[in-house]
Amino acid sequence: MSATRVRAIVLKELREYRRNGSIVATMAILPLIFLIEPLIQIFSLPAASAGTLLHKAPLLYMLGIPTLLPAALAAYSVVSERQQGTLEPVLTTPIRREEFLLGKALAVLAPGLALSYLVFGAAIASIALFAQSAVASAVLRAPELVAQLVFTPLLAGLSIWVGVAISARSNDTRVAQQLSVLGSLPAVVVTALIAFGVIRPTLGLALGLGAGLLFVDVQGWRFVSPMFDRERLITGTKS
Amino acid sequence: MNPDPSSAPGGKTNTAALAVEHLSKSFGERVAFRDVSFEVGYGEVFGFLGPNGAGKTTTVRTLGTLIGPTSGSATVAGVPLTPENGVEIRRRIAIMPELPGLYLRLTVTENLECFAGLYESPDPRERIDAALGAVNLADRAGDPCGALSKGLRQRVALARALLGDPQVLFLDEPTSGLDPVAARDVHELIDELRQRGVTIFLTTHRLEEAERLCDRVAILNTTLRMIGRPDDLRDQLFAKTITARTLKPLPDPDGVFGGVAGVDGWHADGSGGYAIAVSDSTVAAPAITRALVDAGADVLSIGESRHSLEDVYLELIDEDAELQTGPG
Ligand SMILES: Nc1ncnc2c1ncn2[C@@H]1O[C@H](COP(=O)(O)OP(=O)(O)OP(=O)(O)O)[C@@H](O)[C@H]1O
Ligand SMILES: [Mg+2]
Numbered sequence: 227m228s229a230t231r232v233r234a235i236v237l238k239e240l241r242e243y244r245r246n247g248s249i250v251a252t253m254a255i256l257p258l259i260f261l262i263e264p265l266i267q268i269f270s271l272p273a274a275s276a277g278t279l280l281h282k283a284p285l286l287y288m289l290g291i292p293t294l295l296p297a298a299l300a301a302y303s304v305v306s307e308r309q310q311g312t313l314e315p316v317l318t319t320p321i322r323r324e325e326f327l328l329g330k331a332l333a334v335l336a337p338g339l340a341l342s343y344l345v346f347g348a349a350i351a352s353i354a355l356f357a358q359s360a361v362a363s364a365v366l367r368a369p370e371l372v373a374q375l376v377f378t379p380l381l382a383g384l385s386i387w388v389g390v391a392i393s394a395r396s397n398d399t400r401v402a403q404q405l406s407v408l409g410s411l412p413a414v415v416v417t418a419l420i421a422f423g424v425i426r427p428t429l430g431l432a433l434g435l436g437a438g439l440l441f442v443d444v445q446g447w448r449f450v451s452p453m454f455d456r457e458r459l460i461t462g463t464k465s
Numbered sequence: 466m467n468p469d470p471s472s473a474p475g476g477k478t479n480t481a482a483l484a485v486e487h488l489s490k491s492f493g494e495r496v497a498f499r500d501v502s503f504e505v506g507y508g509e510v511f512g513f514l515g516p517n518g519a520g521k522t523t524t525v526r527t528l529g530t531l532i533g534p535t536s537g538s539a540t541v542a543g544v545p546l547t548p549e550n551g552v553e554i555r556r557r558i559a560i561m562p563e564l565p566g567l568y569l570r571l572t573v574t575e576n577l578e579c580f581a582g583l584y585e586s587p588d589p590r591e592r593i594d595a596a597l598g599a600v601n602l603a604d605r606a607g608d609p610c611g612a613l614s615k616g617l618r619q620r621v622a623l624a625r626a627l628l629g630d631p632q633v634l635f636l637d638e639p640t641s642g643l644d645p646v647a648a649r650d651v652h653e654l655i656d657e658l659r660q661r662g663v664t665i666f667l668t669t670h671r672l673e674e675a676e677r678l679c680d681r682v683a684i685l686n687t688t689l690r691m692i693g694r695p696d697d698l699r700d701q702l703f704a705k706t707i708t709a710r711t712l713k714p715l716p717d718p719d720g721v722f723g724g725v726a727g728v729d730g731w732h733a734d735g736s737g738g739y740a741i742a743v744s745d746s747t748v749a750a751p752a753i754t755r756a757l758v759d760a761g762a763d764v765l766s767i768g769e770s771r772h773s774l775e776d777v778y779l780e781l782i783d784e785d786a787e788l789q790t791g792p793g
Contacts (some may be wrong), residue, residue, distance in 0.1 A: 238568065238575070245570040311566040315625065318529055318560040319583035320552050328601025452474075457532045461492065 231321050235329025251333035252298055257345040260290040287421040292382040293413045300389025303330040303405030305396045320397040323454040327398055331386045338382045373432055383443030385410045387450050394454045482507045482633050482664035488537035490523050491534035497523035501689050510659050513668040514678035516782055519685045520561050521668040525635045529560045542633045559631035565622035569611035573621050584629035616643045633664040676774040690781050698777045705746050708770040710738040712763035719762045725752045
């Protein structure tokens with residue numbers, strides 16, 4: 227692994243994001259969608275109903291940001307370079323596929339985490355400032371906030387590997403992006419089940435899910451890098 | 466700065482920059498190139514010619530470790546071409562692909578910065594400046610690549626290939642789409658790289674370019690048709706010809722040329738001259754001149770007509786086309 231090469235890919239990616247209107251729009255709109263829904267729910271709640279929130283953990287819904295945003299960006303990562311014809315020159319350099327994939331993944335993780343935490347912070351601040359105080363204290367509970375902080379990178383990691391894997395095997399950017407949404411569906415479903423109170427968020431559940439996700443995040447590139455077939459990516463046929 | 470070419474892993478001392486043996490590549494049923502063998506020495510400029518679809522780009526991609534050969538073997542910059550050696554080979558070579566493949570949203574400098582990083586260049590700033598200078602693009606360094614013309618993008622791709630200080634440089638049609646001045650600049654750059662000892666593998670459709678720049682050329686048409694110095698290919702394929710031009714047509718050309726030693730035959734060239742096939746022009750040319758004067762002809766000009774590399778190429782490829790359509 228060469229840190230210089232990984233850094234070169236990350237820097238290049240971040241520069242490209244900034245100048246890509248559709249990516250900037252995705253980064254702006256997705257978080258807003260996931261911010262507005264829980265806030266409306268919370269702000270419209272009268273103080274007397276604060277008790278109903280106890281087991282629903284409404285803020286968990288916001289984990290949709292670190293799930294869906296990185297998936298969308300990661301799905302774009304390999305296939306877009308292939309479609310623009312920029313993959314071939316990169317692969318003529320001494321780069322290893324693991325370095326390329328890690329660079330791509332980190333370039334998604336950085337803005338994904340930054341935006342997730344930013345939006346989450348904004349939500350907490352506005353709840354603390356503007357919601358009924360009974361509601362606010364029901365929503366803003368330490369274990370949930372900690373869970374939120376911890377699960378944000380764990381979920382983002384999973385989404386990124388699924389997205390990169392799909393991207394490495396797709397021939398079309400749009401198809402890749404649609405598939406990546408499906409890929410992050412399990413995470414969305416678990417989050418939603420908790421948010422709607424179907425599953426109770428216990429410490430045991432959190433630890434189990436967290437350990438599973440951590441394993442996948444750390445080992446992810448082992449699964450993903452074999453999917454990156456130079457020959458297929460350049461010629462469209464399998465080696 | 467080039468690593469010692471003899472220090473290849475495997476301990477063997479390799480004198481050839483490229484050694485290719487019976488290399489073939491097929492995409493399913495479609496054969497891209499078959500049973501190709503050749504060697505290129507260090508510091509050589511090697512031309513790789515052939516019609517569209519001949520397998521040139523596929524050969525470059527195969528030697529550049531982007532795709533694997535179907536069969537055969539090769540050594541690239543002293544390193545055996547195997548899947549495990551991909552990184553080691555790519556460290557020693559650079560490829561300017563057929564299409565520039567630039568990040569269009571990034572500026573010229575940003576594109577080059579990315580690749581200087583990928584080559585782990587120790588002094589990226591200086592390298593980038595040198596590469597930009599070499600292709601005369603210093604004044605466009607801050608422009609987004611998307612705003613550059615086709616030829617300018619081509620030059621950025623060339624600059625990018627120079628960043629890694631390669632021992633072997635593959636150029637896949639580097640001058641296609643360039644204006645005459647820019648093409649000449651690229652030719653000068655190739656000459657300069659040759660002087661620095663860089664081995665250059667050049668595919669091109671510009672035959673006069675290959676003729677001028679290349680020490681040796683190979684003509685590929687799925688299989689390797691011919692390989693050698695442009696002069697030798699000419700001599701192998703064509704008899705030497707002397708063209709004589711006279712003020713008035715000769716009354717008896719057979720009588721004039723038939724008696725001259727070293728003349729193998731002649732024909733009127735259709736524009737008032739005579740094309741005389743000879744085995745050795747240094748003997749035949751003076752003898753023909755004397756014969757013409759003796760016959761009382763008013764000689765306007767006499768000289769050896771040289772077949773160009775283009776003649777060689779067209780002759781070979783036409784032969785292939787005839788073989789394919791079959792006689793009759
Ligand atoms: N990815 C691919 N899948 C299937 N066939 C391919 C592929 N790439 C090349 N070929 C075939 O292999 C043959 C050689 O192609 P190649 O691109 O190497 O030719 P070339 O000599 O570079 O031609 P040109 O002068 O047009 O650039 C062609 O018949 C081509 O159709
Ligand atoms: Mg080609």
